[in-house]
Amino acid sequence: MLKIENLHVRVAGKDILKGLSLEVKAGEVHAIMGPNGAGKSTLGYALAGRDGYEVSEGSATLDGVSLLDLEPEERAALGVFLAFQYPVEIPGVNNTYFLRAALNAQRKRRGEPELDSMQFLKRVREKLQVLHIKDDLLNRAVNEGFSGGEKKRNEIFQLAVLEPRLAILDETDSGLDIDALKLVAEGVNLMRSPDRAFVVITHYQRLLDYIKPDVVHVLADGRIVESGGPELALELEAHGYAWLKDRIAPNTAAA
Amino acid sequence: MGVALLDSLKAGFDALPSTQDDARREAFAAALADGLPTTRAERWKYTSLRALERRSLVASASLLSPVDAALLAGIPAPRLVFVNGRFDASLSDISNLPEGIALRPLAHALADGDAREASFLARRFSRADETFAKLNAALANDGALLSVAEDVRVAEPVHVVFIGAPANADIAWHARSLIELRRGAMLAVVEHHLACGDHAHLGNALMHVHLAAGSQLRHARVQDDASRGTLIARTDAVLARDATYQRVDLELGATLSRHELNVRLEGEGARLAANGVLLADGRRHLDTRLGIEHIARDTACDLVWRGLAAGRGRAVFHGGITIRAGADGSDARLSNKNLLLSEGAEIDAQPVLEIHADEVKAAHGATVGRLDEGALFYLRSRGLPATEARRLLTAAFCRETLSVLDDAALIDVLGVQLDAALARIELAP
Numbered sequence: 253m254l255k256i257e258n259l260h261v262r263v264a265g266k267d268i269l270k271g272l273s274l275e276v277k278a279g280e281v282h283a284i285m286g287p288n289g290a291g292k293s294t295l296g297y298a299l300a301g302r303d304g305y306e307v308s309e310g311s312a313t314l315d316g317v318s319l320l321d322l323e324p325e326e327r328a329a330l331g332v333f334l335a336f337q338y339p340v341e342i343p344g345v346n347n348t349y350f351l352r353a354a355l356n357a358q359r360k361r362r363g364e365p366e367l368d369s370m371q372f373l374k375r376v377r378e379k380l381q382v383l384h385i386k387d388d389l390l391n392r393a394v395n396e397g398f399s400g401g402e403k404k405r406n407e408i409f410q411l412a413v414l415e416p417r418l419a420i421l422d423e424t425d426s427g428l429d430i431d432a433l434k435l436v437a438e439g440v441n442l443m444r445s446p447d448r449a450f451v452v453i454t455h456y457q458r459l460l461d462y463i464k465p466d467v468v469h470v471l472a473d474g475r476i477v478e479s480g481g482p483e484l485a486l487e488l489e490a491h492g493y494a495w496l497k498d499r500i501a502p503n504t505a506a507a
Numbered sequence: 508m509g510v511a512l513l514d515s516l517k518a519g520f521d522a523l524p525s526t527q528d529d530a531r532r533e534a535f536a537a538a539l540a541d542g543l544p545t546t547r548a549e550r551w552k553y554t555s556l557r558a559l560e561r562r563s564l565v566a567s568a569s570l571l572s573p574v575d576a577a578l579l580a581g582i583p584a585p586r587l588v589f590v591n592g593r594f595d596a597s598l599s600d601i602s603n604l605p606e607g608i609a610l611r612p613l614a615h616a617l618a619d620g621d622a623r624e625a626s627f628l629a630r631r632f633s634r635a636d637e638t639f640a641k642l643n644a645a646l647a648n649d650g651a652l653l654s655v656a657e658d659v660r661v662a663e664p665v666h667v668v669f670i671g672a673p674a675n676a677d678i679a680w681h682a683r684s685l686i687e688l689r690r691g692a693m694l695a696v697v698e699h700h701l702a703c704g705d706h707a708h709l710g711n712a713l714m715h716v717h718l719a720a721g722s723q724l725r726h727a728r729v730q731d732d733a734s735r736g737t738l739i740a741r742t743d744a745v746l747a748r749d750a751t752y753q754r755v756d757l758e759l760g761a762t763l764s765r766h767e768l769n770v771r772l773e774g775e776g777a778r779l780a781a782n783g784v785l786l787a788d789g790r791r792h793l794d795t796r797l798g799i800e801h802i803a804r805d806t807a808c809d810l811v812w813r814g815l816a817a818g819r820g821r822a823v824f825h826g827g828i829t830i831r832a833g834a835d836g837s838d839a840r841l842s843n844k845n846l847l848l849s850e851g852a853e854i855d856a857q858p859v860l861e862i863h864a865d866e867v868k869a870a871h872g873a874t875v876g877r878l879d880e881g882a883l884f885y886l887r888s889r890g891l892p893a894t895e896a897r898r899l900l901t902a903a904f905c906r907e908t909l910s911v912l913d914d915a916a917l918i919d920v921l922g923v924q925l926d927a928a929l930a931r932i933e934l935a936p
Contacts, residue, residue, distance in 0.1 A: 300888045303880065328890035340885040344903025350886065353899070358890035393903075394885075410889065 253278045253449050254332025254418050259310035261291070268294040270474035271310070274451075276418070276467075281450040283460055285485060286471035287493040288289045292453045293337060295471070296422040300334040301327050313403045314418055328354070329361035335407040335424050342394040347406070348376065349395050351413055358414065379412040401432035408439035419443070420451045425459035437462030457489035512560045512709075513539055515692070516679060520646060530629065535645035537632075544636040551636060553823040553855045554765055554794040559737055564709055567591070568674035571704070572596060573867045578703050579668065581920065585610060586666035587651050591708065592680025594649050598668075607659030608694070609932040613650040613683060624652060627715050639739045647683035650713075653696065654685070655722075660693035664917060665727075667696060669712060671736050673704040680780025684714045688750075695725040695914065702734035702760070709737045716744035716752070720774060723751040725912050729924060732760035741767040748774030748803070756783035757921065758793045760926040766805050769798040772806035773835075779808040782908035784925065787820030787852065788932045794823040797841075801829065801864075804838035805836040812844035813905050816852035817932045823855045826871065832863040841871040846878065846904060848932065877906075902929055 254276040261269035268291045270456040276282050286292050298305045299312060301324035308333070312319045319327050342350075367375065380387055385405055395403050404424055411419055425433055440450065440463050452463055460468070460472065460482065468485045470478040478484065488495070520535050543560045544551040574590055576598060584600035587610055594612035601610050614646075616624040632640040652669045669682060688694055700710070718724055732738060738761045746752055758764055770779050785793045799808050814822040826841045845854045856873040878900050888895035905925055909918045 300884075302884050302888075323893065324884060324887040325890050325892050325896075328888060334888055336885065340879075340882050342882050342885070342900070342903065344907045345886075345899055350891075350899070351889070353895065354886070354889035354891050357892055357895065361890070414889065 254312070254314055254451070256312045259298070259312060260308045261294055262306045262308050263294060263304060267308075268474055272471070272475055274469065274476060276449045276451060278449055279444075279446040279503045280466045281444065281452060281463060283452045283454060283465035283468045283485060284471050285454055285457070285468060285488055288418065288455065289472045290471045292455075292471055293422055293426040296334050296420045296453060299327075299420060300324055300332060325357065326361070328414075328416075329358040333411055333414055333416035333419045334382055335404075335411060335419065335421045337423040337426060339395045339398075339403040339407055341396045341398070343396045347392055347394050348390045348463055351376075351410060355414055357475055376413060379409060382442055383409060383412060384435070385409055401429070401435075402434065403437070404428060404436050408443075412439065415446070418449050418451070420453065422453045423455060424452070425454055425456060433459065434462055457485045460485045509538070510542055510560045512561050512679075513542065515565065516562035516642065516646065519679070522566065523646065523648065530631075531645045534641045537640035538638050538645060541638050541641070543638055548636040550796065551599075554763070554792065559709065559763070562677070563604055564675075564679035565676045566652045566678065567593075568676040568678050571673045571675060574670055574672050575702050578670065581822055582666050582668060582697075582699060586668055587612065588668045588670065589649060589651075589682060590670045590672050591678055592647075592649055592669070592682045592710065605659075605661045605663070607656040607692075608661060608665065609652070609654045610665060613652055614648055616652055617648055618797060627717075628683065632716070639711050640713060640741060643681045643683055643711050645712065647681035647711075647713065650682040650684035652685050654687040655689060655692040655694045657689040658691040662693075662695065662914075664695040664697045664698065664727075668699040668701065671702040671708045671710060671711065671732060671734055673706040677707045677709075679709040679711065681711045684712070685717070686714065686724065687717045688728070690719045690720060691919070692719070692720045693723040693903060695917065696727070697917070698726065698728040698739075700728075700730040700732050700738060700760070702732045702736060705734055707735040707737070707762070710739070712738065712740045714740070714742045716742060718744065718746045718750035718752060720748040720750060722747075724753070725917075726752065726754045727757070727912060727917065727921060728755070729921065730760055730764055730766070730926065731757070731924060732764070734760075735762045737761065737763040739765050742769065744768075744770045746770065746772050746774060748781065749776040750774060750778075752779045752781070754779070754781040754900035754912060755908055755912055755921065756781070756795065757925060758783065758795060759924070761791065761793075761883045763766060763792045765794040765796070767796045767798065769800075770808070771800045771802055772808065774804045775803045775805050777803065777806045779810075780911045781808070782811040783813070784905045784908055785812070785822040785824060786812040786905070786928050786932075787822040788817040789820055790818065791820045792823075793821070796825040797827055799828045799839070800831060801834040801839065801867075802831050802835040804834060807838040808840065810841040811908055811911070812841075813908055814842045814843070814854055814856065815848060815901065815905065815932070816845070816854045817848040819849075819851040821853040824857065824873070826858045826873070827861075828859070828869070828871065829861045829865050830864050830869065834864045835866040837864060837867045837869075839867070839869040839871070841869055841928065843873040844904070845873070845875040846901065847875055885928045894909045898929070901932070902926060905929065
């Protein structure tokens with residue numbers, strides 16, 4: 253479903269991703285782990301289409317459609333969703349109003365009928381119930397004054413309402429205590445489905461105790477240097493990223 | 508010094524029945540002697556009146572057609588309506604005024620010779636750059652008189668409406684108004700400046716606000732004049748002990764609009780929370796000048812102004828706060844953020860804080876920038892098209908100011924007016 257080949261991304265004149273390749277099939281959950289500065293967040297932003305993330309080489313397609321020349325809103329309509337590491341506070345913009353406008357803009361672009369406020373509210377109520385989220389979140393401004401945990405849960409709530417094809421979670425675990433982490437992970441697990449793929453970006457193995465990945469990748473210095481099953485995450489946890497550095501040195505030399 | 512505008516006003520002044528009044532004669536003579544302020548005057552540095560001073564305007568002229576009552580459809584009673592500065596009984600509705608509220612046109616009080624009611628007119632203006640206040644003192648013979656008796660508290664807003672309407676010549680009108688809240692009273696007022704049809708009148712509106720101890724006024728002023736008109740407005744407010752003044756100014760229309768908001772916090776514990784929006788699109792020139800004075804101890808002001816300039820528009824904001832010696836324990840805050848939406852637009856923002864007391868808290872800041880790229884990307888990443896995301900952020904940027912009114916119904920109405928004005932703006936990427 254998601255196919256990334258030899259992706260090179262430059263930010264502020266600096267090469268961050270240096271030939272990243274990755275394939276994620278529908279229904280799968282892939283974890284991307286790596287040390288700080290490896291390019292994890294850059295991957296999320298580049299796929300979502302943030303300005304300033306300049307692709308100099310390579311390709312990224314979702315269901316065969318090239319993403320890289322599209323505007324962020326066009327990618328969203330195709331089914332790309334990025335859960336932000338730092339969700340933006342937007343005072344004065346009502347959470348519900350924003351989400352309905354976003355969903356309907358996506359639907360319009362896809363040629364689907366827009367939801368009226370009754371239909372939308374019904375959908376919202378269902379999702380709130382499933383995710384055990386209180387509905388006072390609906391009447392607040394987007395992320396304004398939210399705690400760290402509330403912000404991340406709001407991301408998962410948006411994910412649930414927008415029902416994307418591909419969800420990229422950028423360090424959704426950062427800044428969460430264990431209870432908040434469990435709630436967020438539970439939300440993600442509820443959203444797993446045979447036609448949806450997840451890319452879970454994380455620094456720590458901890459999140460993967462609650463969201464079981466099918467594949468774990470290690471991202472270092474702008475490339476995937478190692479891929480494996482869930483046990484790879486445990487090895488990283490046990491030995492740290494320094495261990496990884498020692499291991500990849502010979503490979504790099506051989507290449 | 509021949510100045511067409513002042514010469515033409517002289518003809519109008521001579522024709523007024525009230526010219527026998529010495530105070531008016533003095534004020535008019537002083538205005539003629541001073542002339543219109545130029546951009547060399549510090550308080551008028553960013554607003555040129557050269558085009559205005561070359562014009563000839565009459566004091567009154569007959570309307571081309573009656574004002575369509577539909578213009579007032581969204582403005583419920585009680586309301587007092589002035590057309591080209593004159594009270595219009597047929598458009599006004601003060602039949603069901605709540606008990607304890609007095610509302611009537613100044614012209615009626617002058618006709619009755621009620622000296623006590625008109626005593627606020629005695630105020631003198633001495634600075635050389637106060638020409639418009641002097642002209643107003645000399646020429647205004649109508650306006651709104653609104654007073655609320657002790658401990659009377661009314662939540663439903665009273666509306667005061669100034670409408671500019673096309674006449675067989677462009678006119679200069681002068682209105683002088685007073686809002687007076689007695690001890691412990693509470694009131695909401697919405698002041699509207701509207702236009703029907705196209706004209707290029709000059710409106711000169713001076714409003715006095717007197718808030719006695721423990722009173723509370725919520726005051727929204729919406730300047731949405733859709734004409735080529737010029738509006739020079741000034742509000743002078745005085746707050747006694749523990750009085751509270753919550754205010755929003757939406758500057759959305761006119762070709763040239765200048766508003767001076769002067770507030771004296773004279774009584775201990777007096778509080779001002781005033782917000783505003785300047786929406787300078789097209790070729791509009793909007794100038795708002797705040798002069799807030801902390802005179803007594805433990806007084807507070809919280810000021811939030813938002814400016815937008817698009818097209819070839821220009822927004823000028825001067826936020827002046829003075830904390831006088833002895834006003835210890837004062838708390839003053841001013842935030843002025845501006846969005847520059849086009850190359851040809853201009854914003855001049857000037858926060859000025861002057862402190863002569865020791866124990867005070869003060870914070871002020873002004874910024875001019877563009878929409879937050881992070882917020883824009885966040886909205887777009889959820890599927891909102893870029894233009895819609897910009898519109899949403901721009902509206903939120905302005906709407907933030909309305910919350911100070913603390914009245915959901917009023918905030919909704921003002922929000923709709925704000926959105927309609929924002930819809931005029933081209934939000935290019």
